Amino acid sequence: MPKQRVCRILKAGEDALREARAALLAGEVVAIPTETVYGLAADATNGPAVARIFESKQRPSFNPLICHVTGIAMAKRFASFDPLSRKLADAFWPGALTLVLPLRDDHAIHPLVTAGLDTVAVRAPQGFGAELIAAVGRPLAAPSANRSGRISPTTAQAVADSLGDAIPLVIDGGPTAVGVESTIVKVDGETVRLLRPGGVAAEEIEAVVGRSLVRAEANAAIQAPGMLASHYAPRAQMRLNADHVAPGEALLGFGPVRIAGANAAKEVLVLSEAADMKEAASNLFEFMSRLDAAGATTIAVEPIPSSGLGEAINDRLARAAAPRGEK
Structure with a gap:
């Protein structure tokens, strides 16, 4: 019989940073704290590693993932910024805003991350997640660290309770500060579309871009994570x-x-x-x-x-x- 994994919880710090970096570079998945919710991270350029995210979460492969980066410079390796998107990144990164951007022709992001789309969702997180991405030197794909469709985790124990032995390591950074996922927007010409409301209020974004956000229509095609009709659900x-x-x-x-x-x-x-x-x-x-x-x-x-x-x-x-x- 295959050996069963044991999910360990390790307090955030230098030891956790080294161990998480080694695991990610070896193609493993690691649950990490961000300011929004805990994410299940893998090297976004490594197909088998990204596949482990979908397997661990039991997530449908048509649902794309967010690429987490250290900032604009890393994001520009694989995505193109229009002026409005750059303005938003300058205003809200690092933070709880995700931008949907066109992929560059020479990008190295695995297609599983983007679910075959010609765009990619990108965010620069704060805290341990930012330190880890810098240590790895590559973008990390990281959806919420829970079974697909269930309640997103805001503590390390919630991750362990949801995913159990499906993953080897959870980094405990304490309760998350924001508590809901990032806001996702996409710039389309002069239109800024709100694909998912989240930790940055729409009014804050509108103040930066100087225009009203256009909300995604109900039952719109999936362009970013978090757009499934049924999601974040308890058993009740x-x-x-x-x-x-x-x-x-x-x-x-x-x-x-x-x-x-x-x-x-x-x-x-x-x-x-x-x-x-x-x-x-x-x-x-x-x-x-x-x-x-x-x-x-x-x-x-x-x-x-x-x-x-x-x-x-x-x-x-x-x-x-x-x-x-x-x-």
Whole structure:
């Protein structure tokens, strides 16, 4: 019988950096912390390594991955910047913004990363992820470090709970600061399209580019990660914009006032009593996981405004509540 992997959790630091670098250069996958969520990283130029990401996550191969880089100079090795995209990179990198850019003819990114598209999603992360990319010297493909379609992990333990022995190593950088995935945009001429709301609010991007973002249409063709209709889902069903809690339901709250029936909920967690969107985003996936573990068949969710980071929060909740036919 094949030898079973043992998933180890190693605290971020110099030893972790050396071990993660060696594993990635050997074609392995490593779960790493970023400021958004934990990512499952592999050398984006190594086909068998990238294939291990899809295998470990049980992710459909038509769903592209984000390439993580140290910054604009590394990204320009394989992608082309138009003036607006360059302006956005200057404003938000390193940080929680992903840009969808045309691939250069001489790029070395493996086609599995781009799902055969002629564009590539690129982000420059902060913290340990940035240090690791610099140490490896190559872009890292890194989707969220969880089973495909399930709740994204914001702690090292959440990664281990989701992927178990499917991966050999998790680097523990503590809870993630942002708590939701990156915002993804694509510049198309003079139009800037929002393909996925995330850790950078649309209003912040609009202030930099001086124009309104165009939202991706429902059921649009997949141009970037995170566009599947059903995604980020707990095992429990999700009931959004609830005005009451039904018997046996758990409750995901927002703000200082609870809806009717909250006292009888199986469990109650409030994303932010103060209605602070940053706090709510940072708590979202962890609280969804905790309510899911409480054993309720349904999680009722109180209404959350869609302004600022609320757009990203509501996007994740809508995909979590969608029919579960897709991974």
